[in-house]
Amino acid sequence: MKTNDVILQTTSKVVFFIIILFAIHLFFAGHYHPGGGFVGGLMTSGALVLLLLAFDIKTVAKGFPIDYKILIGIGLLFAIGTAAGALVFNVPFFTHVFGDVYLPIFGETSLHTAMLFDLGVYLVVIGVTMTIIQTIGESE
């Protein structure tokens, strides 16, 4: 089903970036405010779904040549890696560390290994949602 809806396509291009930005904001805010890996990931996939609706699958696939299945794997690796990384420092599995670090531009920032774990969740959620939608969409 090819659609040729110029208004939808133009709006969705703009809205897409707004949603993505909001999703990333949600992801990073997660530790202090509502948000986190799940919502961020779902929101990002929501943005991609919007593009899919406005354009067709092939165009989107060209714009984002990502194999979402591999994204699942990367996400899982991040999650398990963060958890298992604790073993290297001889503390129990899943021990997180955090601390305040001075970064240029951002200034004093609190860094947290839980963020890495959440990044894994974020990637898995995007990967799974998009894999599902893409495979179903493709199987005409």
Place this chain on the structure above:
Amino acid sequence: MSLLHLAIFSPFLMAIFVPFLYKGLKSIHTGWFVLALPILLFTYFIGFLPITRNNGTVEKSFDWIPSLGIHFTAYVDGLGLLFALLITGIGALVVLYSIFYLSKEKESLHNFYVYLLLFMGAMLGVVLSDNLITLYMFWELTSISSFLLIAYWYDRERSRYGALKSMLLTVFGGLSMLGGILLLSIMGDTFSIRELISQAGELNQHPLFLFALILILLGAFTKSAQFPFYIWLPDAMEAPTPVSAYLHSATMVKAGIYLVARLSPIFAFSSYWFWIVGAIGIFTMFWGSFNAVKQTDLKGILAFSTVSQLGLIMSLLGVGAAALHFDTLNDNIYIAAVIAAVFHLINHATFKGSLFMVVGIVDHETGTRDIRKLGGLLSFMPVTFTIAVIGAFSMAGLPPFNGFLSKEMFFTGMIQLVNLDLFNLETWGMLFPILAWIGSIFTFIYSMMFVFKTFSGKYQPEKLDKKPHEAPVGMLISPIILAFLVVLFGLFPNLLSYSLIQPAAAAIVPSLVGPGELLDVHISHWHGFNPELWMTIGVIAVGTLMYLTLSKWIKLYALFPGKVTLNALYDTSLYAAERGSYTLTKAYMNGFIRTYLVYIFAFFIGILGFTMWTRQALTIDTSNLAPIGVYEIVLVVIITAGIFTILFAKSRLTSIIALGAVGYTVSLFFVIFRAPDLALTQLVIETVSVALFLLCFYHLPKLNRHEERMGFKLGNLIISLGVGAVISLMAISAHSNKMFESIASFYVENTYKEAAGKNMVNVILVDFRGFDTLFEISVLAIAGLGIFGLIKLRLAKKGEEADEN
């Protein structure tokens, strides 16, 4: 972890590398690499001899599950060391032999050696564990490796049958044994064998004692192929011959003997122990040898012979139990039975191992093991013949081989039993020496059959697949070493007496051996013309006569009914069990998902309703309710409307949209209930879900009701209303009965302190309960890949079919 633990685990570690060695170095037989390990272990264990020689012990422990009192305590004493040496020593010889027996081109050697190493490690674990749970674990592992090895040629039906049979019987025994172990631990409050032994006196009085005894003996008897469980051993002969030599004669089947010997100090005071072990042992000894004579397969003869010899050792241990009824070593004649048991254990491993290897050679070089086809091989294989003669004569109990010595000691033990004034032996005691004697006659007959039917008589080349010739040198090394040991131990038995036999026997009767004391072990060839010697002479005379007239009376075996055997019993009960469970399952598994759901829901209603009723859980506490606002009422109305729309919807689009409406309402509920994270997530999920439903929409069928009848609908209605009511009542009751303080305060206090976050929900997800999230995303990943597979792989399959067409 200590070096000792490492030694026990080393076969497992080695097993990891075997497949790589096999794939990587195809030109070299994998066996050569494997061979190094048992040799190394054997020399390592030899190093313990000076310690155990004076009844010293070595103990290394590390915690496994300390909260349950389960430790991996590696414990070396005389008995354990003897077995460890047997396992590694015979193991090395068997591996060497297998290098020539199994062709590296045709056989999947990696499987073979992985299983073999698995067995070796498991068996070492059995004999070197002091903790009964560790012992049990390794015990079952030996059953599994035995199963795998019997089924090594798994394309043969008989192999699979034999493997399954051995597995079922030994695992049945193993589970019984686990029950016995647990009972013991309940009685003695420990899993440590030594601690249990030190409480033997109290355990004896315990009401559970007899149950523990019987259950543990079930484990030992199934493993050691005692009557009536021996039936798996002849079928286990489908395994490659090196395996039969190793597992099914020298080591694994002796695990039961080990267990009986090891636990004798706990149980021996009971007359049941004496009667069960002694009587079953002696009867198995007779029955095995009696049945061996009618076998035509060389391995079948050896299998029944092993059954018989195991029975012999078992009966000696039974008699040895009598020794523990005396407080001192002085005049304790029954200690001789224990010594005989240990001595015969060693002897059996040497002569039976060599005989199995002989069978392997004959099979390998002629292509058959059937004594009706064999004969006259003497001139083709003189070396093999010599080994066979040494092994078989030792088995028959002829001088000057080691079997003669231990057989004499066996007779001594049985004769002395008659004089024992314990356990009502006056009446039935005579049966022991009589059965022993008759059994020995049959042993003599089948030993002679083994040698002379194979190597002398008429050579029948037309019945053989191959032209027989002497085996390659490599294949002869192991049996020659074993045959040499048979002669050596026969001529100089006292090489063993204080190095191996005394420490092992002392470990079986620890209460009789004071610190610094040694048992008196002296094995001599000549005792004068005593009853034992006359019995041996009788065995030889009657045996020779019967062997010569074999063809006259062998037909008598045909008189035994073929249908009423233990094997038939096993086959029928297995068949009945399969049939029965099939019928039973068929009765309620009718293939309708609805039926299963009805079972689940009906059970759910029943169990929850019943519990709430009996426990008087149903209370309504209205004092502590949250207020109801206008928004809530509106949302409740919307959600109810949504539900009804779904229920009565005529088209799929309506129901999908209504489902979405319910979902969005739920997310609004989350807003009201102060769960911003949930509200956000639910909102996005609902959007994606609806998109998903709409995507699938094209592919899905029309929403039709399939003419549901009124009764059908009514039934569904009753069940669904029941579930709804139970859930409502449960939710109300859960609100009204707060049985515990909420643990919420922990998270409120610690979210910032411990995890430096402010969003508690997110902190719980990524930090406090990170495991949940980790598993959750794994499940999600599986679901995603599952969907991908469901859709994509089908296309690939269709493509293939198209190609084939």
Place this chain on the structure above:
Amino acid sequence: MEILMSIVIGALFASSVYLMLSKSLLRIIIGTGLLSHGAHLLIITMGGLKRGAAPLLGEKAASYVDPLPQALILTAIVISFGVTALFLVLAYRAYQELGTDNMDEMRGNEAND
């Protein structure tokens, strides 16, 4: 509120069970969707409703609602999405292969065992 919610949850469960017991594949899937909504609301209701501020320390409130049920539900929401999607695809594939969405006709028969 809790009692009212309990009744709503009961209604959700009852209707989902009714749908799951029907013969049509699509209705069964919609039923599972409703079931998960009911379960989520059940968990949050059992934790007590509106007893404090949202579980964000930034709110600086004297008391917060219980965060644990919320964390559990968040996990459950995402999982139930995955399960629903899998069900959908399963249904669609089954319909494609078997040509029916009637559960009675989908029943495996012995000849295929």
